[in-house]
Amino acid sequence: MPSPLEQATADAFTWKVRVYWEDTDAGGIVFYANYLKFFERARTEWLRHLGIGQQQLRDDVGGMFIVSATQVNYHRPARLDDLLLVTARVREAGRASLTIEQSAWKLPAEGEEPGAAVCLCEGSIRIGWVQADSMRPGRIPAQILSALSGESLDT
């Protein structure tokens, strides 16, 4: 029977993130807004893995992604030095927006039980496409939509 982590990463792109001082706050834990940064790193690396560079796209077609909605539930905190696994997978894909399902897991430290991964938070990010100069919405380039949909997503 698949573990929760195995279920979360099935058909998902995954990216490892290390927790540094910059990510933490005086509560001794990762500042909650920073998980949105971790989620975005995973989306960016996913696009890169598919051969899509965002700076390149902007130079070429003048457009960029913009986040239109975020929703995150926080279950457990991460701390300095923790190694996280961040997942990303398409939940819904339309011509003008994408909804990406994402989660962050704390990976077991060396010597800990491999199955001991803990889900820290999970949520969904809706992104649209805009012209960079005018910020007017447009259609997501077909190249990106087909890459995200057709991909087997195993890294």
Add this chain to the structure above:
Amino acid sequence: MPSPLEQATADAFTWKVRVYWEDTDAGGIVFYANYLKFFERARTEWLRHLGIGQQQLRDDVGGMFIVSATQVNYHRPARLDDLLLVTARVREAGRASLTIEQSAWKLPAEGEEPGAAVCLCEGSIRIGWVQADSMRPGRIPAQILSALSGESLDT
């Protein structure tokens, strides 16, 4: 008839936030995760306005707020030098968690129409209370709940 901004600020605490370089990204706009920082500044100033200091509380009772869920819809981007008004108001208050409804508005620049405030984003933040050392959930101190509920909230 009240304007959208008047409706949003009725019975709400409000706090002004200026957009600096640190808040923006290469898209030329405020990085979306940073609105969570702006929302938190407003919540913190609201507590301060009610006589509640979070560092003091932690020193005194060993507890602190922790964010358990965030949900934000982004409508329009803010840019460098914009002056924002951030609102905060209790939507639900329980013994162990509070849900705060928040929004950020771009205020008209000098010489612009006063009614021209634009809603940039809006959402809700659910916060719980934990013991700082163990991160175990606990009841929100009665002092805080009554202050947040009994307050007329006009600044």
Add this chain to the structure above:
Amino acid sequence: MPSPLEQATADAFTWKVRVYWEDTDAGGIVFYANYLKFFERARTEWLRHLGIGQQQLRDDVGGMFIVSATQVNYHRPARLDDLLLVTARVREAGRASLTIEQSAWKLPAEGEEPGAAVCLCEGSIRIGWVQADSMRPGRIPAQILSALSGESLDT
């Protein structure tokens, strides 16, 4: 005899900054890199006080400031909820670069001795001027140089 704070603020622009959760790290103190943000807020507000908007300048003349060197000595840490006073004053002004002397002070909390302000850190920031599209260096607009030099700087 003037106090250290009085000496630091003589002929300087000053700007108050409150420490929020976002500014702190797991050491329980303000993350040192964030003082550079506080310093920049003060420089930006100084320009604004002189009638200079950076977004406006960029739209009008296509140029922007860029930081070319920073040097900061850290003496004492700030904590959540502390109220800081940040100073800024021109040390050297040339046609292509400006060196700004800055410091951050912890202001006494309510009920504390007014003279108890503590210098948290101090340093200097050298800034140049570039064309925003090419990043090529250029002369700082005369309007800015004369405003910064001719100003009596008392707020």
Add this chain to the structure above:
Amino acid sequence: MPSPLEQATADAFTWKVRVYWEDTDAGGIVFYANYLKFFERARTEWLRHLGIGQQQLRDDVGGMFIVSATQVNYHRPARLDDLLLVTARVREAGRASLTIEQSAWKLPAEGEEPGAAVCLCEGSIRIGWVQADSMRPGRIPAQILSALSGESLDT
């Protein structure tokens, strides 16, 4: 004859950093304060490479590093999607403080000349050691000093 990058990395620890949206500002480049984060990631990974975990150290001996001075010269900007190489090497080591020499380089993109690495910025970071609860200075644990000094530093 060694290239500038080869000279910079000789006897230095190196760590790769990718530029994400979160690192950039409305100038279209990496916000200068964020290089201090990149430098710290390299120092942290260096310690980890030497078997030293900072969270573990704090749990075990109650102490932590604190930055007491930073000095950075910025030569060229980095942009979204750039891949950087960050270096770290001991310049001076005393019982109570360490000065670390650091630099960030833009690595050539695929298809570019390998020798085309460009130095973006360089500087030095002085760090001391404090008791985490009192923030009082103390001696850097001998374990860390000998590890940093005795190490050949090739990764």
